[in-house]
Amino acid sequence: MSTIILFFCSIAFLLPFIWMLSTSLKIEADVFKYPIEWIPSRWNGIANYQEVWFGEQPFYLYYWNSIKVAVLTTVISATVSALAAYGFSKVRFPAGGWLFLVVLATYMVPPQASLVPQFILYRYLGLFDTHIGLILLGSFSVLGTFMLRQFFIGIHNDFIDAAKIDGAGHWRIFWRIALPIVRPAVATYAILRFIWTWNDYQNPLIFLRTDALYTIQLAMQKFTTLNGSFYTLIMAAAVSAILPLLIVFILGQKHVIDGIALGGVKG
Amino acid sequence: MASKQVASVEEWQQQDSSKKAKKSRIEKNESLAGLLFISPMFIGISVIVLFPIVATFILAFADWKFVTGIDQLQWVGFDNFRALLNDEKFIKSIINNAVFILTVPITMIIALFLAVIIDKNVYLKGYFKVAFFMPYISSVVAIAVVWQVLFHPSQGPINQVLMSLGIDNPPTWISDPNFALISLMTIHIWISIGFSLIVYIAGLQSIPKELYEAADIDGANSWYKFKSITFPMISPTSFFLLITGIIASFKVFDLIAVLTQGGPLNSTTMLVWHLYERAFLELDVGYASAIAVVLFLFVFLITIIQWIGQKKWVNY
Numbered sequence: 001m002s003t004i005i006l007f008f009c010s011i012a013f014l015l016p017f018i019w020m021l022s023t024s025l026k027i028e029a030d031v032f033k034y035p036i037e038w039i040p041s042r043w044n045g046i047a048n049y050q051e052v053w054f055g056e057q058p059f060y061l062y063y064w065n066s067i068k069v070a071v072l073t074t075v076i077s078a079t080v081s082a083l084a085a086y087g088f089s090k091v092r093f094p095a096g097g098w099l100f101l102v103v104l105a106t107y108m109v110p111p112q113a114s115l116v117p118q119f120i121l122y123r124y125l126g127l128f129d130t131h132i133g134l135i136l137l138g139s140f141s142v143l144g145t146f147m148l149r150q151f152f153i154g155i156h157n158d159f160i161d162a163a164k165i166d167g168a169g170h171w172r173i174f175w176r177i178a179l180p181i182v183r184p185a186v187a188t189y190a191i192l193r194f195i196w197t198w199n200d201y202q203n204p205l206i207f208l209r210t211d212a213l214y215t216i217q218l219a220m221q222k223f224t225t226l227n228g229s230f231y232t233l234i235m236a237a238a239v240s241a242i243l244p245l246l247i248v249f250i251l252g253q254k255h256v257i258d259g260i261a262l263g264g265v266k267g
Numbered sequence: 268m269a270s271k272q273v274a275s276v277e278e279w280q281q282q283d284s285s286k287k288a289k290k291s292r293i294e295k296n297e298s299l300a301g302l303l304f305i306s307p308m309f310i311g312i313s314v315i316v317l318f319p320i321v322a323t324f325i326l327a328f329a330d331w332k333f334v335t336g337i338d339q340l341q342w343v344g345f346d347n348f349r350a351l352l353n354d355e356k357f358i359k360s361i362i363n364n365a366v367f368i369l370t371v372p373i374t375m376i377i378a379l380f381l382a383v384i385i386d387k388n389v390y391l392k393g394y395f396k397v398a399f400f401m402p403y404i405s406s407v408v409a410i411a412v413v414w415q416v417l418f419h420p421s422q423g424p425i426n427q428v429l430m431s432l433g434i435d436n437p438p439t440w441i442s443d444p445n446f447a448l449i450s451l452m453t454i455h456i457w458i459s460i461g462f463s464l465i466v467y468i469a470g471l472q473s474i475p476k477e478l479y480e481a482a483d484i485d486g487a488n489s490w491y492k493f494k495s496i497t498f499p500m501i502s503p504t505s506f507f508l509l510i511t512g513i514i515a516s517f518k519v520f521d522l523i524a525v526l527t528q529g530g531p532l533n534s535t536t537m538l539v540w541h542l543y544e545r546a547f548l549e550l551d552v553g554y555a556s557a558i559a560v561v562l563f564l565f566v567f568l569i570t571i572i573q574w575i576g577q578k579k580w581v582n583y
Contacts, residue, residue, distance in 0.1 A: 002387060016410070080308050087300075091300050102317075109320050113320060113559040117323055137315065221408055246404075
């Protein structure tokens, strides 16, 4: 019984997506037909998607940019976070405690509060309007460090001491023992970081100017401005922007949900 | 400091107390290893976050159009903050931010309701988690353009439905000053439910089953069980969602940028949008930095409340 109620709730919840998908397959004249045609009577899907992907604003270019930025950000961020998380949890050194506090304190700063100096700094460093600059902005995540640290703490210190007695240095212990144990946590963080970077709109908007460097979110916005009344095309673009996320999410569902739940419960 | 340590190590070695020397060398190696592991993170954070936030606090006391070169920078003391108090748009932004916070409890109530149902014995659990999570993982820009068309004043599906239900003059939603903020809040709630839902489900699963079994033996009904077991037991989760939700509501930007640009008649402007306009459209560095300081103080205050509240109001 509750399954049925919930099922109707979920359909209502998904209606905007269903409308988006169905509109992307229609011809323009049928978009606002009422009652709404959920299953298009006149199909134009292939032509719509062709126009979006290879038309005047070729989405394949923006896709490539987004993939490049999101993948590199994810790899660098996961690496940097894992290294720092290990350093903060498994290496005992006097400065560690307060350095961790400093890092944690920056988590409180809303990202927008440091935007203006970041912008000025980027102009001086020549990182403005480059993909490298954009990637660096997403690469130092306190959240990632904090999340992975929780997992590293869970590794028993006896493991590490035993390895030390066998003559292994910290680098070997990190690479051969600790990292393999926390691999699921790294995967979880990496998937979340990929989704966040793919969806990011604010940083590309502020730190990119050149059209050819645009990520999918900026392209989407520009596309909407240019094609104001071609709703079938806009919806085809929206479907294209969401699809990779949906795939990543469905493949890594358990990881994503665990990651969110973990962040939530442990605060 | 370092050279002194090296010197003392050598002294000790000469005095043939090799045990101590070994220990101190291990400690030094340990410190070096620690610093090496955290240095990429620490250097990155320092350059990209720490240094800019300090600069924000300094620039808030300056008047500077960034394009004119640093020699045109003038120190103006508290003038920017004084100007904020007389800035209608700023006041309006704060009011809108405050109203927007209402989305947080509404999201939590809906999410808790759904979570309690999903946590019980329903089929298709996996499907429901994905369904309610979809808006949260989808990009806000894509979602925003979909809603833009759904909210279309004359031909949009929402208003067509309303008109067919006999409402002759439905609101024009995002182009109506009285409804624009409510429209944005609705979309924001729809996006945020998935996150709260997942967190609530995790919270519900950590409640010991014995409590419910004991209540069953006492013959308690489901409302009573919810009121006296579920609700108090998930209060830490609720508190966490409340705080993170409020902080997130201060950062809303994409929805405004894509849908309304703060309009109509400033009805949807908020702190972050105001900051963006002053900084990147008008290049008014000092003024924008003053807004950033205010934003920072708000978030700081909420975080402090969290630290105190965690101890006082929440059952663990």
